[in-house]
Amino acid sequence: MSTTGAAMAAITLSEDQLDPYVTHTPTRRRLTGPGLPGDSRLFTFEELCRQGLRTVGDSTGDTGGRLTAELRDQLVIGALLDPRGTAGESVLLDGATGAVTTTYFLYDRPDLMDRRPLAPSLTTLVRFATAADELAGLRGQFASYAGRYGPKAAAEASRHLLAVFEEGTGGEVPPFWKAAALIRPLALVAGPGAAPGLALDLPSRLLDQEFGPGRMWRFEDVDFPSTLTHEPTRRFLRETGLPEDDTLLHLDTDVPLPTLAEHYAYQGPEGFDPTRLPRRAAHLIRLGHLVVGNSLVVDGDTGEVLNWSEPEAALYPLNTDVSTLAFTLWLLHREKAMDATLSGELTTDAHDQLALTMIHTLSTIDPATTTTPPAHHYWTRAFLDEGCGVL
Structure with missing residues (x-):
């Protein structure tokens, strides 16, 4: 496990740390190369720094087999953040397909846990999070909106952000990102x-x-x-x-x-x-x-x-x-x-x-x-x- 930059700009893992959990080649390249952002306003991946890769089954301690087989082997890599930096819903990675989802841990009732789609890959997730952060800071691809205010500017920014999300999901934008595209530009x-x-x-x-x-x-x-x-x-x-x-x-x-x-x-x-x-x-x-x-x-x-x-x-x-x-x-x-x-x-x-x-x-x-x-x-x-x- 390693990080780079004073503000923990990237979180990466070694090939050995990925075994035997991650078999999806593009995901392995992402985690051993560019890694995951350490300074996103929407996500925290410090879970990887503290715990390393671990499955939902290991995290819940589900010895009774109440978790579904599909959920049991998902990898816990982080969590969604609120504006105060407090971690909430957990972010999961499918080591076989590279898909990213979210779940709430229900330690007393793991049989009720389910997953919600977040991104088809880690690369797409990082690109979406970057776009949302750039909108919030009016920089990068949203720098042209600095100093522009009003319903017209908000509508244009919403279409811009939604286009980013549609490009990475084949038009089937997950609810989290659809809400972000429709609501966040209203600021x-x-x-x-x-x-x-x-x-x-x-x-x-x-x-x-x-x-x-x-x-x-x-x-x-x-x-x-x-x-x-x-x-x-x-x-x-x-x-x-x-x-x-x-x-x-x-x-x-x-x-x-x-x-x-x-x-x-x-x-x-x-x-x-x-x-x-x-x-x-x-x-x-x-x-x-x-x-x-x-x-x-x-x-x-x-x-x-x-x-x-x-x-x-x-x-x-x-x-x-x-x-x-x-x-x-x-x-x-x-x-x-x-x-x-x-x-x-x-x-x-x-x-x-x-x-x-x-x-x-x-x-x-x-x-x-x-x-x-x-x-x-x-x-x-x-x-x-x-x-x-x-x-």
């Missing part, structure tokens, strides 16, 4: 904030076109409490507004926006102890709620968007500001529309892989996605929870 829709104060500059009428003009709620100055002093936030809520989408966000539109302290004084649940409210509750403006017990609030001084968890009596970062909140809502609505067009293909075939793609995409435009622990970040939890129906 190009909004550019960096043109004016100081907000992270993103959303294209004019983007939200109206997505949700419909009748579903957008724009606030007036009389709706804002005096403690909402962050002018870029006031301007965004006044001029752009937020969608009234009951499946994602329930806005407070019946009365002027209350501070969190006012909400609990006049509208909160009976018997709630006000001493549990966060410090500066009078400077936290409640925009509405996400699900019962989770209030969407904005810091009146900084414009940061937070999730107030009533059961936990805790504040957690949600979005950098109202511009990234609006983009998140747009992204979720766009994904649902795409999935409907594809007859549910994205969510039915690989909900968890779609969720991972959504998290990667959101992290590109909003660092709150990666700086908040997953257990405390509402959007991350909602993406991953198939039962809640956000995706």
